Amino acid sequence: MAMNLEKIRDELNQAVPGAVVDRDGNWLVLDAARLQETAVHLRDGMGYDFLTHLSAADYPDRFEVVYNLYSTRPDLQGPGIPFKVRIPDKADPHLPSLTSVWKSANWQEREVWDMFGIRFDGHPNLKRILLWEGFDGHPLRKDWHEPYYEEEHKPYSSRWPNPPNPRPRSAEERVRWRANLRYPPDFDPANWEPLPEVDFVPGDKIQVNGLETDRILLNVGPQHPSTHGVFRMILGLQGETVTSLYPVLGHLHRNHEKIGERNLWTGNVPYTDRLDYICPMYNNFGYVVAVERMMGQEVPERAEYLRIIMGELTRVINHLLCIGFQFNELGAMFTPMLYAFAEREHVLDLFEEASGARMMVNYYRIGGVARDVSDEWLKRCRKVVDRLERKIDEFDTLLTDNEIFISRARGVGAMSWQEMVNYGVSGPLLRSAGLQYDIRKVEPYSIYDTFDFEVPTHQTGDIYDRYLQRLAEARESIKILKQALDRIPARGAIQAGKKPWNPKVPAGELYSRVEHPKGEYGFYLVSDGGTNPYRYHIRSSCFINLGALEAMSVGHLLADAIVILGSIDITLGEVDR
Amino acid sequence: MFGLGLLKGLGVTMRHFIESYLYDRKPWEPRYSPEWLARHQAIEGKGLFTIQYPEQRRQVSENLRFLPMLIYDETPDRPRCTACGICARVCPPQCIWIQRATDDKGRPVARPAGFWIDTTICMNCGSCAEYCPFDAIKMNQVHEIATPDRDRDLFYDMKKLLVPAEYYARLHPGDYQAEEAERRAKEAARQQVKGATR
Numbered sequence: 001m002a003m004n005l006e007k008i009r010d011e012l013n014q015a016v017p018g019a020v021v022d023r024d025g026n027w028l029v030l031d032a033a034r035l036q037e038t039a040v041h042l043r044d045g046m047g048y049d050f051l052t053h054l055s056a057a058d059y060p061d062r063f064e065v066v067y068n069l070y071s072t073r074p075d076l077q078g079p080g081i082p083f084k085v086r087i088p089d090k091a092d093p094h095l096p097s098l099t100s101v102w103k104s105a106n107w108q109e110r111e112v113w114d115m116f117g118i119r120f121d122g123h124p125n126l127k128r129i130l131l132w133e134g135f136d137g138h139p140l141r142k143d144w145h146e147p148y149y150e151e152e153h154k155p156y157s158s159r160w161p162n163p164p165n166p167r168p169r170s171a172e173e174r175v176r177w178r179a180n181l182r183y184p185p186d187f188d189p190a191n192w193e194p195l196p197e198v199d200f201v202p203g204d205k206i207q208v209n210g211l212e213t214d215r216i217l218l219n220v221g222p223q224h225p226s227t228h229g230v231f232r233m234i235l236g237l238q239g240e241t242v243t244s245l246y247p248v249l250g251h252l253h254r255n256h257e258k259i260g261e262r263n264l265w266t267g268n269v270p271y272t273d274r275l276d277y278i279c280p281m282y283n284n285f286g287y288v289v290a291v292e293r294m295m296g297q298e299v300p301e302r303a304e305y306l307r308i309i310m311g312e313l314t315r316v317i318n319h320l321l322c323i324g325f326q327f328n329e330l331g332a333m334f335t336p337m338l339y340a341f342a343e344r345e346h347v348l349d350l351f352e353e354a355s356g357a358r359m360m361v362n363y364y365r366i367g368g369v370a371r372d373v374s375d376e377w378l379k380r381c382r383k384v385v386d387r388l389e390r391k392i393d394e395f396d397t398l399l400t401d402n403e404i405f406i407s408r409a410r411g412v413g414a415m416s417w418q419e420m421v422n423y424g425v426s427g428p429l430l431r432s433a434g435l436q437y438d439i440r441k442v443e444p445y446s447i448y449d450t451f452d453f454e455v456p457t458h459q460t461g462d463i464y465d466r467y468l469q470r471l472a473e474a475r476e477s478i479k480i481l482k483q484a485l486d487r488i489p490a491r492g493a494i495q496a497g498k499k500p501w502n503p504k505v506p507a508g509e510l511y512s513r514v515e516h517p518k519g520e521y522g523f524y525l526v527s528d529g530g531t532n533p534y535r536y537h538i539r540s541s542c543f544i545n546l547g548a549l550e551a552m553s554v555g556h557l558l559a560d561a562i563v564i565l566g567s568i569d570i571t572l573g574e575v576d577r
Numbered sequence: 578m579f580g581l582g583l584l585k586g587l588g589v590t591m592r593h594f595i596e597s598y599l600y601d602r603k604p605w606e607p608r609y610s611p612e613w614l615a616r617h618q619a620i621e622g623k624g625l626f627t628i629q630y631p632e633q634r635r636q637v638s639e640n641l642r643f644l645p646m647l648i649y650d651e652t653p654d655r656p657r658c659t660a661c662g663i664c665a666r667v668c669p670p671q672c673i674w675i676q677r678a679t680d681d682k683g684r685p686v687a688r689p690a691g692f693w694i695d696t697t698i699c700m701n702c703g704s705c706a707e708y709c710p711f712d713a714i715k716m717n718q719v720h721e722i723a724t725p726d727r728d729r730d731l732f733y734d735m736k737k738l739l740v741p742a743e744y745y746a747r748l749h750p751g752d753y754q755a756e757e758a759e760r761r762a763k764e765a766a767r768q769q770v771k772g773a774t775r
Contacts, residue, residue, distance in 0.1 A: 154666075155666040155667075159662075159665045160662070160677070161691070168695070264669075266704070268669070270669050270700055270702035273702075341626075346620055352637070352638045352640065353638040356642040357703075360702070380620065383620045387620055387621075394589060397588075398586045398590070399586060401582025402586050403580060499708075
């Protein structure tokens with residue numbers, strides 16, 4: 001890795017003189033003035049075309065914007081190029097935008113602007129994305145504090161009340177209604193008008209099939225049953241055809257990352273459950289893998305097997321559920337979805353016994369898992385896996401040949417994998433368009449490299465292929481589950497060494513990614529050597545996949561736009577964080 | 578043939594429909610009886626997946642956790658808790674408050690004078706029980722706690738939190754026995770060491 005980085009540094013400096021100014025651990029530090037030029041060379045000249053992660057960190061003397069670039073070329077898949085740009089000017093931080101090189105930078109740069117106030121010159125639409133315009137300040141800056149701010153880090157000392165007034169205050173008392181509201185100085189809420197973000201002229205007459213009609217603007221959501229949570233789209237319509245689509249996010253935003261910076265390293269595990277609440281096990285997985293990589297922590301074998309079993313069970317139910325929801329949107333109201341939910345019950349029963357909770361599992365620990373499972377549990381798990389295998393076949397019979405489904409789904413929402421890569425789309429979506437790219441294979445974590453499984457792909461990336469892709473991947477997960485259940489050591493430790501409640505993580509920073517059921521799931525962590533993360537960022541697969549929604553939907557019918565949204569498979573808990 | 582795929586799918590739904598009435602049907606047994614549902618909802622089962630809540634309730638796993646509770650062995654005024662504060666420190670949403678008791682001279686003693694949990698912000702993660710070195714805080718399973726007044730009813734103090742060890746033993750028999758076995762083993766080892774030094 002280190003050798004490789006030196007080579008890349010030399011090559012970059014040759015192509016773009018002065019591109020790399022420094023090296024910081026495993027990260028290359030690029031010159032901001034030559035950033036766009038360098039990015040183009042990285043993409044076109046060197047084959048690193050997949051910008052998956054873009055984020056920032058606030059240090060006392062500078063901002064740093066970090067990028068993680070990977071390649072989809074078969075010979076270069078695997079470890080990518082992490083690079084960063086330093087911005088010493090804290091008063092007016094700005095940087096050239098990479099949106100013209102990678103469309104995946106679009107939303108992520110908007111998020112950085114939203115959270116850190118770093119401007120990206122040349123960005124086509126640099127507006128807040130998770131917060132609204134009436135929000136005061138940029139919350140992930142270290143000097144920003146919420147109105148009910150207690151202390152920089154947990155644990156809070158107010159948890160030891162003093163004898164004169166020993167009654168602690170409830171959450172209600174601490175956060176008085178309206179006391180947590182603050183506007184920016186130049187913002188007047190009474191005169192604020194949220195303008196539609198799509199090009200729309202009232203009274204704009206157009207001809208559709210010989211009829212004169214208005215172009216219309218349609219608001220979908222945020223509380224529409226088929227928007228997968230609180231998600232809002234502003235659609236520009238010409239007749240029934242979508243001409244523009246503007247997603248409005250952030251209704252579930254809770255500043256997860258700021259909370260994460262306050263928490264102990266261990267305390268973040270239950271918080272990750274709440275991200276993608278369909279797959280809490282895999283959220284835990286991604287987080288503990290990232291922290292273990294930072295600490296160089298080993299994990300006992302039995303714990304690794306348990307992690308894989310829980311993770312792949314999650315993947316199966318996520319894919320079945322996604323298919324179920326998909327059919328809700330297609331109008332097959334609730335029958336496939338409830339069949340999927342019935343299967344999920346069995347898996348949740350297993351989770352309940354193993355972890356103590358059905359959804360908010362809090363099961364993975366740094367260096368192991370929380371509880372061991374009994375032999376009886378493993379036997380039951382085997383039965384559930386056999387059942388799931390049968391049920392996947394049943395879904396296949398129920399839906400795959402359905403003519404109505406085929407006529408609704410074929411060719412709808414299709415996108416080439418090259419374009420998807422440009423948008424940063426990952427996971428089943430990307431593979432359904434034909435690119436064989438699975439992090440479990442290209443950059444194996446845990447013990448995935450010891451399992452025998454395929455990475456299925458399909459060709460067109462339309463809704464039908466996405467459906468087939470999810471079924472195929474669920475089948476592969478069953479294969480992994482069977483191998484894991486056969487090979488799991490009968491006895492053994494489930495936790496490496498002692499499990500401290502406040503582990504210290506050595507100073508450093510890293511970006512670590514796993515193959516979440518929904519796509520690439522990354523954690524960007526910075527530690528200053530203490531018991532709390534200095535920076536904690538989640539590269540959410542749903543959020544970035546959603547960035548391609550407009551390009552997938554434009555030109556399709558209104559009813560199809562809803563189905564395309566469903567086929568992206570988002571969970572708003574993770575999109576909004 | 579066009580329409581065959583549709584018919585195939587409808588065949589599946591038809592089978593589900595019939596199974597929800599007739600799967601493993603015993604003529605003398607009423608529909609929705611607990612035995613009938615248990616067979617339907619077993620891993621090998623087919624048919625109906627719903628229960629008639631609140632008349633019927635799911636059998637929950639003994640490992641299920643919901644809100645924390647404090648354990649006492651003999652009397653409620655002598656809880657196992659030593660007010661060491663690890664639970665309050667490890668609690669992710671910081672919903673635990675502890676006040677340490679003092680003796681007559683004002684020196685702190687290993688006993689809580691007050692213990693509060695704000696259950697409105699408790700996230701049911703179970704970290705307090707997991708990291709408690711004295712097995713003093715465990716997870717309760719009472720989860721039907723809806724109330725019209727959250728300030729009054731959802732802010733738990735010691736009186737609400739304390740439960741006898743027998744209650745815990747009934748709720749989590751597996752965990753309780755494992756802990757007792759471990760304690761006995763430790764006790765035996767200590768006795769042995771004592772015997773050897775003597």
